[in-house]
Amino acid sequence: MKAKPRILIVEDEKPLCLLYREELEKEGYEVTTVLDAASALQALEKTPFDLVVTDIRLPGANGLDFIKKVMEFRKDVPVIINSAYESYKQDFASWAADDYVIKSGSLDELKKKIRILLEKRHVAA
Amino acid sequence: MSQLRKDPISGRWVIIAGERSKRPDDFRKAPEACSSEGSGFCPFCEGSEAKTPPEVFALRPGPTPADSPGWQVRVVPNKFPALSRGGPVPRNGEDLFVWMDGRGVHEVVIETPDHGREMADLPVDGLRDVLWTYRERIRSIERERQYRYIQVFKNKGREAGASLSHPHTQIVATPIVPKRVKEEIYGAERLFDRYGECVFCRTIRLEVERTERVVLRGYRFCVLAPYASRFPFEMRVHPVRHSARFADLQDEDLLPLAETMKSVLLRLKNALSDPPYNFLIHQAPNARMTLNGGRPVSIDRSFHWHIEIIPVLTKVAGFEWGTGFYINPVSPEVAAETLSREHSSGE
Numbered sequence: 001m002k003a004k005p006r007i008l009i010v011e012d013e014k015p016l017c018l019l020y021r022e023e024l025e026k027e028g029y030e031v032t033t034v035l036d037a038a039s040a041l042q043a044l045e046k047t048p049f050d051l052v053v054t055d056i057r058l059p060g061a062n063g064l065d066f067i068k069k070v071m072e073f074r075k076d077v078p079v080i081i082n083s084a085y086e087s088y089k090q091d092f093a094s095w096a097a098d099d100y101v102i103k104s105g106s107l108d109e110l111k112k113k114i115r116i117l118l119e120k121r122h123v124a125a
Numbered sequence: 126m127s128q129l130r131k132d133p134i135s136g137r138w139v140i141i142a143g144e145r146s147k148r149p150d151d152f153r154k155a156p157e158a159c160s161s162e163g164s165g166f167c168p169f170c171e172g173s174e175a176k177t178p179p180e181v182f183a184l185r186p187g188p189t190p191a192d193s194p195g196w197q198v199r200v201v202p203n204k205f206p207a208l209s210r211g212g213p214v215p216r217n218g219e220d221l222f223v224w225m226d227g228r229g230v231h232e233v234v235i236e237t238p239d240h241g242r243e244m245a246d247l248p249v250d251g252l253r254d255v256l257w258t259y260r261e262r263i264r265s266i267e268r269e270r271q272y273r274y275i276q277v278f279k280n281k282g283r284e285a286g287a288s289l290s291h292p293h294t295q296i297v298a299t300p301i302v303p304k305r306v307k308e309e310i311y312g313a314e315r316l317f318d319r320y321g322e323c324v325f326c327r328t329i330r331l332e333v334e335r336t337e338r339v340v341l342r343g344y345r346f347c348v349l350a351p352y353a354s355r356f357p358f359e360m361r362v363h364p365v366r367h368s369a370r371f372a373d374l375q376d377e378d379l380l381p382l383a384e385t386m387k388s389v390l391l392r393l394k395n396a397l398s399d400p401p402y403n404f405l406i407h408q409a410p411n412a413r414m415t416l417n418g419g420r421p422v423s424i425d426r427s428f429h430w431h432i433e434i435i436p437v438l439t440k441v442a443g444f445e446w447g448t449g450f451y452i453n454p455v456s457p458e459v460a461a462e463t464l465s466r467e468h469s470s471g472e
Contacts, residue, residue: 071166071176089205091288092233095168095176100205 004030005118006047010040010054010066011082020053023107024114037061037069044074051117052079053110054097056088064093071096078117082110129225129301169291171238177201181232182262184254196238197251198258200296203231207297213271214300230266230275230298234258240291243281245390247292253383255294256374259406262296263372272298273412274306277371282401285437302410309407310414310428317427325429326367328352338457340392340464345378346385350457350464357439357455358397358464360389362432369409369428386432392467393436401437406430 007029009020017033024031032047034040036059040052052070056063067079078098081088086102088094099113168176174192182200189195208229216225236255237247244252259277266275279294280286287293302310316324332338332349340360341348348362362385364378374382393400408430414422445451 068166075166090207092168092293093288095204096166098176 004028005050006030006032007114008040008043008047008049008052009033010035010037010052010058010063012036012055012057012059020107020110023111027111027114029114035059037063037066040066041069044070044077049074049077050121051114052077053082053114054079056081056083056085064088064091064096067096068093076121078121080110080113080117129227129299167240167289167291169233169235169289169293170240171196174199177233178204182258182265184258194238198237198254199235200232200258200262201235203233203295206231208299225300228271228300230269230272230296232262232296234262234294234296236292236294243292243390243394244279245387245394247387249380249383249387252387253379256379256382256386259294259296260372260374260379263408266296266298267372267411269298270411271300274299274302274410275408276303277406279404280401281403282437285401285403287401302412302414306407306410307414310410310422310424311416313429314416314422314424314427317423323367323427323429325363325431329363329365338461340461341385341388343381343385345381348385348389350461352457354453354457354460355451356435357453358393358400358436358460359453359457360393360434360460360464362386362389362434363429364431367426367429369425369430371406371408371430389434389464392464393434396463396467397436397438402434403437404432404434406432 005028007024009017009024009031011017011020011033012035014035017035021031021033032043032049034043038061040054043049044052054063054066058066063081063083067081070077070079079096081094081097081100082103083100084103089100094100098117101110101113167173171194174180174194177192178201180192180196180199180201183191183196184198185196187195206229208227208231210230211226211228214225214228216223218224234255236244237251244255247255263275263277266272275296275298277294277296281292282290313324316327320327328349329347332352333342333347338350338352339347340350343365345365346362347365348360351359351361362382364374364382368374393402409424409428414424416422439454441451
């Protein structure tokens with residue numbers, strides 16, 4: 001049986017974690033959620049995730065620094081910034097990410113961008 | 126999509142980047158280092174080409190493929206642009222509220238693959254290649270007639286607005302001629318009418334005679350501390366030969382301009398302990414303009430391109446915002462004397 005693509009969600013709001021997990025599992029992904037950058041780095045060391053979705057404002061860490069750390073040891077893994085704030089687009093450090101989604105009530109755009117990036121990596125649900 | 130909105134009273138256009146762009150604590154951050162400092166990853170470094178959008182231009186000495194290592198200067202579109210390319214941009218209006226879609230071009234010129242080599246530290250040939258790249262990108266964007274002004278600018282250091290320390294310049298093309306540019310064009314035209322010659326050519330002649338505000342005088346380029354400098358150690362680099370457009374810069378002028386820029390940036394670095402700075406190219410717009418009454422502005426004879434270099438040493442505060450007056454604690458005469466005596470070695 002084909003393995004499900006593994007997605008790591010880094011999001012400090014628990015209700016949103018639950019929402020992302022539910023919606024993305026319906027799409028056929030295996031979803032892990034963590035609440036902060038330190039836990040995300042630990043999870044990445046243990047599991048070969050196919051994609052990371054991260055907020056920028058995380059407890060005790062700047063999400064952009066977190067993405068750069070991811071790039072240092074998992075340069076191949078695509079990262080999507082999922083933020084409520086468009087202002088980070090002006091920060092060239094955001095370019096470490098592969099895509100940028102403004103948070104909204106609908107997850108359609110996030111799902112679409114996950115699908116496109118996984119297809120680029122030849123990993124589809 | 127972003128919007129361009131016009132302030133009905135001042136006539137100034139503002140790019141509104143997003144509906145939920147910033148929240149209050151974004152404005153309360155302490156000064157911090159550029160994001161890539163102390164980190165192993167930078168999207169502008171050689172080897173990270175996959176992390177940028179496909180290059181629109183690159184200077185490659187060898188036969189290396191696009192978007193791979195082996196480049197000297199690389200130009201990429203902004204990954205998350207404030208203005209995005211598109212067709213013609215109609216103005217929309219409802220009573221006082223005038224706006225346009227945020228159409229335009231936003232590119233990044235990565236000046237060198239070497240993360241730690243600032244513009245002042247580039248070899249002169251490398252700096253010439255960067256200037257050549259500016260000229261070629263301006264020429265290319267100007268062929269898309271819907272963009273009326275092209276601003277080339279560099280922010281060096283976090284306080285000057287840079288978010289990454291890897292040396293880079295930005296090119297933004299807008300569908301309107303910005304208000305500040307219009308003011309400069311109209312001011313130059315009025316003075317052309319009064320003196321019968323380009324005011325910049327006249328300024329260069331008078332300043333070179335007086336010498337007290339001359340930072341550097343070369344055969345083809347001249348660097349002055351402007352008479353009414355707004356900021357400490359502000360400088361302007363002028364071509365001595367009259368020309369309204371950076372895009373018309375001749376090949377034989379590129380190396381002298383690179384030598385001039387390197388010299389003044391090194392002087393700034395040595396005199397002021399490597400300050401943050403902005404530089405911007407002022408050039409003629411890619412559009413016809415008219416004065417009140419409909420007379421066309423003779424931009425090509427009355428305007429003269431130049432590069433403005435502004436070290437970020439002071440902050441614009443309440444009085445300046447309220448009145449438009451700037452308080453400059455260092456006279457341009459002192460600035461010119463300091464910088465002209467400063468050595469420009471840095472190799």
